[in-house]
Amino acid sequence: MTQEQLNTLGKTLWGIADSLRGSMNADDFRDYMLSFLFLRYLSDNYEETAAAELGADYPVFGDENKRTPLAVWYDDNGNDINKVIISYVDHTGKEKSIVLNKDDESNWTSDNDDIHVNRATGVIIIPADKLKAGKSVDAIISIETSTISGSLSATPSVEATKEGGISITPAPDLMEFEKLMRRKMHYVLKPNYLWSHIAEQARVQNIELLKTLNKAFKYIENESFDSNFQGLFSEINLESEKLGKDYHSRNKKLSTIIQEIADGIAEFNTDSDTLGDAYEYLIGQFAAGSGKKAGEFYTPQPMSTILSRIVTLDSQDPTLGKRDKLNKVLDFACGSGSLLLNVRQQMGKNGIGKLYGQENNITTYNLARMNMLLHGVKDTEFDIYHGDTLKNEWHILNERNPAKKTVFDAIVANPPFSLRWKPVDTTSDDFRFKGYGVAPKSAADFAFLLHGFHYLADNGTMAIILPHGVLFRGGAEERIRTKLLKDGHIDTVIGLPANLFYSTGIPVCILVLKKCKKSDDVLFINASHKDNFKPGKRQNELEAKHIDKIIDTYQNRSEEARYSQRVSMDKIEEHGFNLNITRYISTAEAEKQIDLEKVHQQLVEIEEKAQSAKAKHNEFLKELGLATLP
Template sequence: MSNTTMSLKQELLSAMKTLRLKISTSKYKSYLLGTIFYKYLSDNMLYNVWELLMDEPNRNLDKAQKLYEKNVGRQDLITELYLSLGYVIEPADTYTSILNSVKNNSFKVTQLESAFNKLEESFPYFQGIFSDYDLYSNELGNTAQKRANTIAEVLQMIGKFELVKNPSVSLGDAYEYLLSQFASESGKKAEAFYTPQQISELLTRLTLLDKDYSAGMNVYDPTMGTGSLLLNFKKYSTEPERITYYGQEINFRTYKLAKMNFILHNIEQACRNLRNRDTLTEDWPTEDWLSKDIHDFDAVVMNPPYSLKWSADKSFLNDPRFASYGVLPPKSNADYAFLLHGYSHLKHSGVMSIVLPHGVLFRGGTEGKIRKQLLENGAIDAVIGLPANIFYSTGIPTVILVLKKNKQDRDVMFIDASKGFEKVKTQNKLREEDIEHILAAYTARQDIKKYAHLAQFDEIKENDFNLNIPSYVDTFRKK
């Protein structure tokens, strides 16, 4: 981790703590992340203006602002900004301009409101992205002047930070850090919108092992949350600039965080395909989606909501995602519905990794029938047991299933990784050594006493297709 990244993280954490004293815990996240995002958009545009019009490298925001004001009438400049960035902010609406009005005591809340509205109305990608940024909330103060003063403080606080000159990954990592802090702070009351980075790393790297994606790859997360899991491919792929991302998220607020996340990680417009939809009721991507030919993926990664209720309507028996299994996951539990959705969108040569509760390993009924067919087809490649209390929103132990479509055998690699972690405050966390241990065992596919076992199909069949890890790995340890 670079010093620049750590410094930015510390600065943003300090801002977060300051805001928490002024604004309620349930609201300050929207003000902090929204302000950071708007400043990044504005600063990035002004620096682009400077680079397009000036040869000299000695740039700063005030100089770029003045240059922009002088040249805003040039259509070639505006066209180039739109083509390269996907948006344009008017000179009076830039963060620099609004911050200057704060400094000279002329700031009005309506300035920021107008700037947000213009961006949302003019460019579809930003529609509704600032809807939680309530400029008139009593949380900010019980009078108009107090509310304006609070917003002005936030603008000044974030206005001190250099968000663009730092490498883009530094800002992306800092944003991820803030998301993790919000998730940790919310604890078990939080929505399951954030997958801890170490789990995201493991899920991503499991799909990349022994794969050559030098010509590019397409990755998909049907329950993407804030997009953190998808964005790990940029970290661990050998060709990070040749990745196209597809993600779907049902919660609009979380979807907005994901859209911000992708921009702050400097993902180009053409490479980010994100939607706010219900993955189970509305299959996507489909073959006729905007006439694109991408509907199956090199890698599918998922951390869906656990044991969610769903309709299980009989019409889904004709849905391509579920039809070949002859049965549907029960209404009371959509775990296998998410799994089958993701698996249906996996390329023949691809790899899928998904986190689910242990119940998917042994529950009977229609889930047992689906599990049996997956095993008979050789779809399940590995079962990896994770430590309990590793997620912010739940303390239950979970399991990673790795699935493939082109396996030459029906063996399943079982790994009991439930004891390899460090305790950080009240949360358990995988260490880098734990991740490496899991990946090495998965790759080697050899028995390791009390840790890993490669089970033949006949052994699984004798166990009546029950995948409970202790049935294959002796997990007993003397105290």
């Protein structure tokens, strides 16, 4: 898909979102829209792989058949079960199993005299006195629908099934197929939870649509993946009155939304990269249209690209170009995950070992997990943690033994600017801050920086976006900044123009830090001049040429008047370790040289023309009998 087509797809989806959300808050509608796009992605990939694996066995039929091919295949190979195994725990605590077989006349038979089998329907009743202690009601098990009721619950679920000690083992063909898909795709989706099935329900406004969605979301969270994706859809309230006051109106609203999405993207080639990019486009649009608060979770692509291109270059000698491999990459305030994905894009799919992210906002945390999967990152290739970075609750980062400390080859971050936080008396003993000091309560900027820097590998690079205040503020921040400079850890300071972010209009900077750096000076880049960005009505923009200039300057450590300068530590010390860029790079433009001789000649010519014009004018005045000009 071309960039133009991708932009068209993004605008189409945004148009759908903008027209359908009505009075609903943009943030609320975003969660529905992006979740449906995520379900579409999982389904398309799953069906495509299933078709390839099943080959000639994959059902093919015309448009008149509205069932999904996988549903037909499941019916042919699974629901028409010839053999099934029921496992349960009996009243003595022993594990028991029942083998049922379907004979030539499609009647069910059992090898266990303790149970009652309806030979025609396959409904089995295990008497309560044969079940696990504490069960007082018979367990009624339906083979055809794979449900269990009675001793478990009125509406059985997977959790209840496991809790009751009873499980239904599918037909062997289904088991092998799902094992294969789990190996290939790292997840499994049942036919009724595929987007194509749900979109068809939406098209006919099936009254069961809302129930199907609820079941699908729970299945994906709890069963689809080997990894734990609990709470992935926790912010999606399908019972919300924002969708409608009653079940029928909510079902109708969801039918409309899903049908519009299905129709809107039907004409586009929606491979994984395309849907992933469309997802990113929508996140950006929602961030732009939802006000400053919503923009905090999203780093605009130009800034994201600058950070990712910097950290992927060789740490000691950037002129050598991109590193071959980054084993671990961290973003400790990852938002929707766009920065991590940009690093992955720079390195290629095989150039990254694993992506690590942390996010405190539950909604954004879920967006990040979906975003990873939507871009083809397998669940084993990333780890996103929900928690407060400053409290350092993530067990993999809370290792106090230096020998066991997790370190990262590249760290990128765009943490909340000047966040108020609550350090306590013992915070100064925190291994992340020890030796540097504690950032003030009024601004956690250096707390975030020191958190990330603690986990940076000796040959790694860290790039972090911060407000300009970190460059010159005094007090505790001055002491931290001075220590970092004296230890030779601050490599580059990049000043950016104002109005680049959705969350703030202030100008920001990028600090590049290294544990071991080759040069003994600090490179300053002033990219905030009007010639170095594209002005906009609401947002300023860094174009590709502006980004390339920043990266080229960083990579070659080149100097240019009013743009970049390498500054020695002696000079920085003379300025009291103040890193305000204007102290080292003058933004004043040189006065234009005036050629006095040329200007004099121009004035003489103007005077001659004036005299000639006056003479002609006086001739006319004389003819009219009027007084002439002196």
